[in-house]
Amino acid sequence: AQSVTQLDSHVSVSEGTPVLLRCNYSSSYSPSLFWYVQHPNKGLQLLLKYTSAATLVKGINGFEAEFKKSETSFHLTKPSAHMSDAAEYFCVVTGDSSYKLIFGSGTRLLVRP
């Protein structure tokens, strides 16, 4: 069965410093992986996706993630945090049917001025 673990429930950074949100996955086959962001009282927005092409994936708003099969990780990074990045981030893996998404528990990113 597929699963995804987000290692930190909360991450706090200062504006202008790097962001690292950690995600490990478990899958019995080559998965597709995604990062979604949810701002307060908003729906989810796709940040980036990995679907077995390049292992370093660039997304919107300066975010990127690297797929590391040997470590079963798909960590999300950004070189410099902005106040508008404060939100909840979800790491997502495809389910066995490939039609459903399996969400991690989420990481709430706080950005201090």
Next chain:
Amino acid sequence: DSGVTQTPKHLITATGQRVTLRCSPRSGDLSVYWYQQSLDQGLQFLIQYYNGEERAKGNILERFSAQQFPDLHSELNLSSLELGDSALYFCASSASGRLDEQYFGPGTRLTVT
């Protein structure tokens, strides 16, 4: 704005009642997905429809049902409501039945009192 619309935005109802949540997918998208987001269980996939037919099922209770109509809008019916059904219900759509990007609506917040 993802192009996915959901109505109503908020719904307050009593235990034992039945409600219907409505979703209109992005123009041209054939697949509709329903998700439930609650504090204790996080984001969970409920069910997917593709071009009017059920395609995949997740953790959907028997008290819940969904359908997709010929114009591709979808409805999620929740009956015999319990306090634990209080949650944010998201609809998402994608272009086809394969794993394309899913675009999420703003959600319907259901409160059962």
